[in-house]
Amino acid sequence: MSRLPQLVPISIADLEHNAHTTLAINALDYYRSGANDMQTLKDNQDAYKRLRLRPRILRDVSKVDTKTTLLGHTVSSPICIAPTAMQRLANDAGEKATARAAAKAKKCMILSSWSTTSAEDTIAAGQEIPVDQSSTSGLPLFWFQLYVYKDRVVTEQLIRRVEKAGYKALVITVDTPFLGRRLADVRNVFKLPGHMTMANFENKDSKVTMATILDQNEDSDEGVDVTYDKATGATKRVVRQESSLAAYVVSQIDPTLNWSDIAWVRSITKLPVVVKGVLTAEDAKLAADTGVEGILVSNHGGRQLDGVLATIDALPEVLDAVKGRGVEVYIDGGVRKGTDVLKALALGAKAVFLGRPILWGLAHDGEEGVSLALNLLQQEFELAMALAGCCKIEDINRDHVQHGTTARSRL
Numbered sequence: 035m036s037r038l039p040q041l042v043p044i045s046i047a048d049l050e051h052n053a054h055t056t057l058a059i060n061a062l063d064y065y066r067s068g069a070n071d072m073q074t075l076k077d078n079q080d081a082y083k084r085l086r087l088r089p090r091i092l093r094d095v096s097k098v099d100t101k102t103t104l105l106g107h108t109v110s111s112p113i114c115i116a117p118t119a120m121q122r123l124a125n126d127a128g129e130k131a132t133a134r135a136a137a138k139a140k141k142c143m144i145l146s147s148w149s150t151t152s153a154e155d156t157i158a159a160g161q162e163i164p165v166d167q168s169s170t171s172g173l174p175l176f177w178f179q180l181y182v183y184k185d186r187v188v189t190e191q192l193i194r195r196v197e198k199a200g201y202k203a204l205v206i207t208v209d210t211p212f213l214g215r216r217l218a219d220v221r222n223v224f225k226l227p228g229h230m231t232m233a234n235f236e237n238k239d240s241k242v243t244m245a246t247i248l249d250q251n252e253d254s255d256e257g258v259d260v261t262y263d264k265a266t267g268a269t270k271r272v273v274r275q276e277s278s279l280a281a282y283v284v285s286q287i288d289p290t291l292n293w294s295d296i297a298w299v300r301s302i303t304k305l306p307v308v309v310k311g312v313l314t315a316e317d318a319k320l321a322a323d324t325g326v327e328g329i330l331v332s333n334h335g336g337r338q339l340d341g342v343l344a345t346i347d348a349l350p351e352v353l354d355a356v357k358g359r360g361v362e363v364y365i366d367g368g369v370r371k372g373t374d375v376l377k378a379l380a381l382g383a384k385a386v387f388l389g390r391p392i393l394w395g396l397a398h399d400g401e402e403g404v405s406l407a408l409n410l411l412q413q414e415f416e417l418a419m420a421l422a423g424c425c426k427i428e429d430i431n432r433d434h435v436q437h438g439t440t441a442r443s444r445l
């Protein structure tokens with residue numbers, strides 16, 4: 035495959051370009067893909083482009099402060115890191131590099147259950163970064179993303195470990211009873227390279243190892259390719275394997291998950307709970323009824339059910355549904371520019387979470403690359419705030435954004 039030259043990155047798009055030139059194809063495809071036609075993947079970004087900003091002028095924007103709070107913790111900015119599995123595919127330092135960059139920027143990072151570095155080692159890497167604990171401009175914050183295993187003992191053990199390690203919230207992913215069908219991963223028969231592990235499940239007491247699944251998958255006869263011989267016109271059916279991730283999810287993740295399980299998790303931990311993957315008013319109300327502290331409006335970066343709303347289009351109904359219920363509402367999916375962050379906050383999101391931009395940074399230059407991705411977004415956001423007449427997060431409101439391209443007075 036011919037590779038394009040690298041760019042000196044000055045935007046997330048440049049970092050993505052560079053990742054395309056350096057990553058091995060199975061990692062690149064795994065990271066960039068959405069499910070099926072990838073309609074939702076594309077729409078997540080397009081929907082931001084359909085919104086227009088309404089700036090205010092003459093407001094003394096010489097100083098812009100982006101600090102905010104997440105479930106009572108002050109962080110430097112509402113720009114946060116979404117959980118993405120298997121970060122060592124991008125760079126050998128993987129989740130440790132991301133944690134260090136998050137800590138340096140005093141931002142919130144959510145670690146995936148399916149990280150290639152353990153929960154303990156990841157947070158320890160972040161905690162190695164010296165921080166002034168009395169700082170009022172924000173502190174690093176680590177949350178843990180939980181996949182609920184069929185085996186509730188495995189799930190509970192993991193919760194105990196992350197509580198002990200110092201994670202401050204559990205983010206339960208609720209949109210993955212089965213893995214969405216990402217065609218490139220099926221074609222590539224995606225596998226985690228042998229020297230990497232799903233590090234949270236490698237202890238000797240746990241029956242759950244990726245190796246077990248890979249072994250099972252070696253014998254699997256799922257998936258068929260049809261090849262066509264031009265010379266003879268003959269077709270041949272070639273049996274091949276599925277993406278090992280899909281097999282892993284089927285074998286381990288509980289598709290019976292329902293609201294009573296969210297209540298169960300709440301009953302066994304003192305950590306606040308965020309549900310990740312809510313897209314409708316109906317489910318937002320149920321989440322609030324269950325007593326969760328946060329909702330992350332997410333379509334999993336377009337990787338699960340293709341054809342759902344872009345998250346920025348789903349956000350208003352979720353916010354309306356839980357208004358006055360004391361639940362914080364966050365968003366992820368398609369955030370690539372500072373103006374996207376401003377639009378999401380103007381519509382009412384408390385914070386935005388970045389998935390792929392962090393992976394592109396990691397692939398570009400490990401910890402430095404993640405810092406670069408965070409800094410580029412942060413600088414763009416500060417500039418967007420200033421140009422829209424906002425000095426602090428509380429200044430951003432619903433009047434700063436509108437749907438459509440027609441002036442409001444003519445709507």
Ligand SMILES: Cc1cc2nc3c(=O)[nH]c(=O)nc-3n(C[C@H](O)[C@H](O)[C@H](O)COP(=O)(O)O)c2cc1C
Pocket residue numbers: 064065066078116117118119146147148179207310332333334335336337366367368369387388389390391
């Ligand atoms: C490669 C990759 C791996 C992901 N792994 C997880 C995961 O382990 N757990 C999870 O809840 N979400 C996972 N997600 C979804 C992200 O948390 C997030 O919802 C999504 O990436 C946001 O969209 P964006 O990539 O456009 O920013 C993953 C996304 C990607 C791209």
Ligand SMILES: CC(C)CC(=O)C(=O)O
Pocket residue numbers: 119148210213279283334337
């Ligand atoms: C291991 C994967 C199933 C993690 C994930 O959520 C994803 O790839 O989107």
